[in-house]
Amino acid sequence: NAGVMQNPRHLVRRRGQEARLRCSPMKGHSHVYWYRQLPEEGLKFMVYLQKENIIDESGMPKERFSAEFPKEGPSILRIQQVVRGDSAAYFCASSPTSGIEQFFGPGTRLTVL
Amino acid sequence: RKEVEQDPGPFNVPEGATVAFNCTYSNSASQSFFWYRQDCRKEPKLLMSVYSSGNEDGRFTAQLNRASQYISLLIRDSKLSDSATYLCVPDTGFQKLVFGTGTRLLVSP
Numbered sequence: 001n002a003g004v005m006q007n008p009r010h011l012v013r014r015r016g017q018e019a020r021l022r023c024s025p026m027k028g029h030s031h032v033y034w035y036r037q038l039p040e041e042g043l044k045f046m047v048y049l050q051k052e053n054i055i056d057e058s059g060m061p062k063e064r065f066s067a068e069f070p071k072e073g074p075s076i077l078r079i080q081q082v083v084r085g086d087s088a089a090y091f092c093a094s095s096p097t098s099g100i101e102q103f104f105g106p107g108t109r110l111t112v113l
Numbered sequence: 114r115k116e117v118e119q120d121p122g123p124f125n126v127p128e129g130a131t132v133a134f135n136c137t138y139s140n141s142a143s144q145s146f147f148w149y150r151q152d153c154r155k156e157p158k159l160l161m162s163v164y165s166s167g168n169e170d171g172r173f174t175a176q177l178n179r180a181s182q183y184i185s186l187l188i189r190d191s192k193l194s195d196s197a198t199y200l201c202v203p204d205t206g207f208q209k210l211v212f213g214t215g216t217r218l219l220v221s222p
Contacts (some may be wrong), residue, residue, distance in 0.1 A: 033209065042200070043157065045209035056209060091156055093210075101147060102210060104156040 002027065004094050004105035005074075019079040019086070021108045023057045032075045032104055033048030033093045034067060043091060049075060082112045115138060117213035119201055125219045130191050133214045134200030134216045137183045143203035148175055150197040151215065157200055161186075179185050 005024040011017050023030050025087035029049055037042040048056040050108040060067065064082075079086055089109050093102035119138045119193075126132045145164045149157035162183060163170055168177040174187040184203075188195055198215040205211055 031208070035163075035212075040214075042212040042214040043210075045211065048208050059209070089154075101159050103160055105121075105161065107156050 004029075004090050004092055004103055005044065005092075006090075006108050008108060009106060010109050010111070012113065013082050013085055014023040014082050019082050019110055020086065021074040021079075021110070022088050023050075023077070023092030023094075023105060025075070025092075026096075026103055027098050029094035029103075031093075031095045031097065032069050034077050035077075035091045037089045037107075043047050046077070058085045066112035082110070086110060087112045088098070115199055115207070115213070117130040117203060117210045119199075119213045119216045121214055121216060125221065126191050127221055128191055128193060129188050130220075131187065132191060132218065133185055133187045134199055134201075134218075135183055135185050136213070136216075137181075138201070138203045139182070140203060140205060141182060142206060143181075144206070145204040146175070146177060147202040147204070147210070148173075148184075148186050149200040149202060149212075151200060152197045157212075160199070181206050187219075191218075193220050193222065196220045 009024050032049045034046040037043045045059040047060050047067045064080045066078045091107045091109045093104045095102045133202045148160040150160050161175050163175045172189045177184045198217045200215040202210045
């Protein structure tokens with residue numbers, strides 16, 4: 001049973017470009033969570049999605065960030081017009097139902113030049 | 114008050130030692146707790162779940178004190194491979210996990 005998959009593992013973008021991060025949850029998991037970890041800091045919740053629905057986006061910045069989890073395919077975290085402060089590790093986690101253990105993917109390390 | 118507070122460490126211990134970390138949480142409604150470990154530049158990995166007063170898994174024991182709102186993690190017979198950052202994560206009841214900066218453990222030969 002493959003774990004949570006994320007790609008790309010490393011992404012380099014110049015300021016003003018768009019970044020798209022993908023997450024495929026574990027088989028049988030329909031709940032996806034995105035977290036961001038800035039250097040030397042703890043993980044911060046961004047958004048919680050189920051298939052085709054955003055359940056909680058209280059941790060998402062108000063501008064430039066969006067997330068989706070379509071009926072088919074991976075969950076996507078999209079960052080438009082990236083700035084240097086967006087440089088971080090972005091982790092995706094999944095769970096089979098809400099309220100129990102979440103399993104994390106290897107993360108995408110975004111570097112904005 | 115922060116939702117989760119942990120001593121950042123680092124805790125430097127020799128192989129074979131017993132080490133314990135404490136974690137205090139502010140939300141008295143939290144029902145379940147998780148200990149994750151995170152290696153440098155890697156994803157958090159679930160170490161242990163705690164749904165009642167405690168849990169034990171091999172060399173690892175977690176104990177929950179609801180009255181004082183803290184949870185501890187005890188590691189016996191430390192191995193070099195235990196070197197990592199240990200994250201205490203209370204379930205907020207809103208599906209999102211709240212992470213602190215964790216406690217860093219360094220086990221030396």
